[in-house]
Amino acid sequence: MKKTLILSALVSLSFAAAQKTVTLPWSGAITGPTSDAGASYAAGVEDYCKYANAQKMLPGVTLNCVTRDDQYNNANTQRNFEDFVGNLNAPVFLGYATGGALQLKSVIQETKIPTLTASYHIGIIDAPDNTYTFLPVSSYSENIVALLEYIAKKERGAKVALIVNPSPFGRDPVVDARKAADRLGLKITDVQEVGGNNLDNTALLKRLESQGAKYIINQNTAGPVANILKDAKRLGLLGKMQFMGAHYTGGEDLTKLAGDAAKDFIWATSYYLYDEGNQPGIQLVKKIGAQYKRGGDTIRSVHYTSGMLAAAIAIEAMKRAGNNPDAAGVYKGLISMNGSKSFNPGFAVGPVTFSAKDHIGAESLRLLQADATGNFKPITGAQRSALFQLVHPMK
Numbered sequence: 001m002k003k004t005l006i007l008s009a010l011v012s013l014s015f016a017a018a019q020k021t022v023t024l025p026w027s028g029a030i031t032g033p034t035s036d037a038g039a040s041y042a043a044g045v046e047d048y049c050k051y052a053n054a055q056k057m058l059p060g061v062t063l064n065c066v067t068r069d070d071q072y073n074n075a076n077t078q079r080n081f082e083d084f085v086g087n088l089n090a091p092v093f094l095g096y097a098t099g100g101a102l103q104l105k106s107v108i109q110e111t112k113i114p115t116l117t118a119s120y121h122i123g124i125i126d127a128p129d130n131t132y133t134f135l136p137v138s139s140y141s142e143n144i145v146a147l148l149e150y151i152a153k154k155e156r157g158a159k160v161a162l163i164v165n166p167s168p169f170g171r172d173p174v175v176d177a178r179k180a181a182d183r184l185g186l187k188i189t190d191v192q193e194v195g196g197n198n199l200d201n202t203a204l205l206k207r208l209e210s211q212g213a214k215y216i217i218n219q220n221t222a223g224p225v226a227n228i229l230k231d232a233k234r235l236g237l238l239g240k241m242q243f244m245g246a247h248y249t250g251g252e253d254l255t256k257l258a259g260d261a262a263k264d265f266i267w268a269t270s271y272y273l274y275d276e277g278n279q280p281g282i283q284l285v286k287k288i289g290a291q292y293k294r295g296g297d298t299i300r301s302v303h304y305t306s307g308m309l310a311a312a313i314a315i316e317a318m319k320r321a322g323n324n325p326d327a328a329g330v331y332k333g334l335i336s337m338n339g340s341k342s343f344n345p346g347f348a349v350g351p352v353t354f355s356a357k358d359h360i361g362a363e364s365l366r367l368l369q370a371d372a373t374g375n376f377k378p379i380t381g382a383q384r385s386a387l388f389q390l391v392h393p394m395k
Contacts, residue, residue, distance in 0.1 A: 022325050023064040023088040024049050024314055026307075027080035028096025028118060030069035033196065034221055037248060037303045038096055041118055042067040044307020045094060047292045052315050061318065061325060064088070074100045078107070085113055091327040092116070092314045098124070098169035105129040114317070114331045116310050116361075118303075120247060121172050122392060125359040134334060136310050137270035137348055137362045138384075140169075141176040141392055143246035144217055146268050146385040148177065150367055151215050151242075152184035159189045161213035163204070163228065165220045166193035173219050173246070179391035189213045198224050201231040209237060218245035225249045225265075226257035233261040242266065251302040255374030262370045266379070270348045270365045271309075274300040275375055281305070281346025309347040313361060316343050337361075349382040357394070 026045045029038035049065035052058065066088070070076035077100030084090040093108070095101050098119040108115050109129040117124060122139040124130075144162075151158050162177060164170035174191055181188045189211040192204055205228070208216060218225045225245055232238050243265050250267030252274065258265075272279045277286070285308060289299035298304050313334070320336055321329025337343045337354045344351035350364030363384055368376040 020061050020325075021064050022058075022061050022318065023066055023084060023090040024092065024094070024311065025066040025068070025080070025084040025088065025090045026094040026096070026310075027068050027070045027077050027084070027100070029072040030067070032069075032071035032073070034072055034097070036223060036253060037221060037301075038072070038118075040298050040301040040303040041096065041307040041310075042069075043294055043298050044304040044309075045311045046307075047288050047294065048308040048311040049315070050292065051288050052311070057315055058319055058325070060323070063315070070096070070100065072097055074103045078104060081107065081113075085111055091321075091325055091330045092317065094310050094314060095119070098172075099167065101133070102168060105133065108132050111327075112331070113327050114314075114334055116313060118306060118310065119169060121169060122176070123168070123172050125394070130359065132331060134313075134354060134359045135361060136306070136313055136352070137247075138360060138365045139173075139388075140219055140246045140248075141173040142363075142385045142388040143268035143365060144173045144177050144219060145180040145388045145391065146365060146367065146383070147217055147244045147246075147266065148180045148184055148186060149385060149387060150266070150380070152186055155214070156185050157187070158215055159187045159211065159213045160215045160217060161189050161208045161211065162191045163194050163216060163218050163220065163225075164191065165224070166195050170219050176388070176392045177217070180387050183387060183391070194220065194224050194228070196221070196223050198227050201228045202235065204228070205232055205235055205237055205241075209241070213241065215242045215244065218243065218249045220245070221248050222250065222253040222257055226254055226262070229254075229258045229261040229265065238264070244268075247271075250368070250370075251376060252300050252374070253303070255370060255376075256297070260372070260374070262374055263372055265370045267368050267370070267376055268365050269302065269368065270350070270362045271302050271305050272347060272349060273302060273368075273376060274305075279346060281348075284308075284346065305347050309345065309352075309362075312345040312347065313337075313343065313352055316345070359394075 317333030320333030
C-alpha cells in the first residue's frame, strides 16, 4: 500500500513538472474612454481563456489568463506590453486601442511578438513593421467601402457624409472611403469629427442636410452615434437621411443607447450576434457566459464575442505550436491558418485565415439593419467588399 502511494505521488509530481504555464495577456480599456466596448471585450478574452483551461485545450499547458486595464492610455498599454513580454514571457499579445497598436508597431517588430488587436484599423497591418501584427476580422476601411458599395447600388451619384471619431481610429478609413467613392460615382460632401461629448448635434446635422447629404456613414463608437441618431429623430431627419456605420458603431450597444432612434441604422460587422442562437459560436458564447456568471448585457454585447474570437485565435496558434508555444511557434501557428487548415471557431461569419502576407483573419462581413425593436437583421450575406483590395492593396 505504501509503495502504491509513493508511486502515485511520483506520478503526480512528474505530471506537475510536465505542465507549463503560459501567459495569455490582454491590455485595454476596462475603464475610461471606450470602456463601454472594452469591458465586455476583456470579459470575453478572460472567460474563453478560463474555458480553454477547463477544457484542457492545450495539453501540458496551463494558461495564465491576464486582462489588465490600460484606461485607453497608450503609455499604460506600452508598460503592460513590456511587463507581459519581459516579465511574464508571454508569447503573444492581445491589444485593444488603435493608438496603442500604432505606437507599439516598431516594438512588436523588434520583439517578434505576434499581436492581435481589437482595433481593426488597416494601418496596423500596413507596411512597414507589419510582420507580427494581425487583425482578427475585416478592417474598418473595408466595412466603410462595403457600405459605399451598398449605397452605389441603391443610388448612383448619391451624396454621402462621413462622421468620424477625432482620433487615428476615426480618421484612417477616410482616405480609402474617398478613393472608393470616386470609383463608385458617389460624392462625399463632408467629413466631420465628433467625439463622445456631442450632446447637441443640431448644427452638425443641419449642415449636412444643407449639403444634400442623404447617406451618413459613421466611424465611431456607439455612444456618439446614439446621440446623433437621437438628435436626427428630434429634427425629423430619420428617413430623410440613411445612417450607417462600421463595426464599433452598431449592435445592441447602439440600440441600448439610442432606443427607437436606431431603427433602420445599417451596420457592417464580421461577427454573429447574440440573437443568432442557431450558430454554434453563439451557442458557445451563451454557454461560457453562463458558466462564468456574466450579466445579460455583457453576454449580449458583440464585444464579448469579439474578445472570445481574439483569445480563441491565440490559443489555437499555441495549440499548433505543439510542445513549444513560444512567440516563434505562435507566429508559425497563426500563418498556418489557411486553406484546409483555416480556423473557424464560429464567432464570425467566415473562417479565420492568415498567411505570411495575409494578416486579416475573418475577412467576410455582412450588412445588417436595425428593425423597429432594435434588433439587427442581415440585409446581405457574408461577403467581401469588391473594391477594397483595389483602393487599399496590401503590401
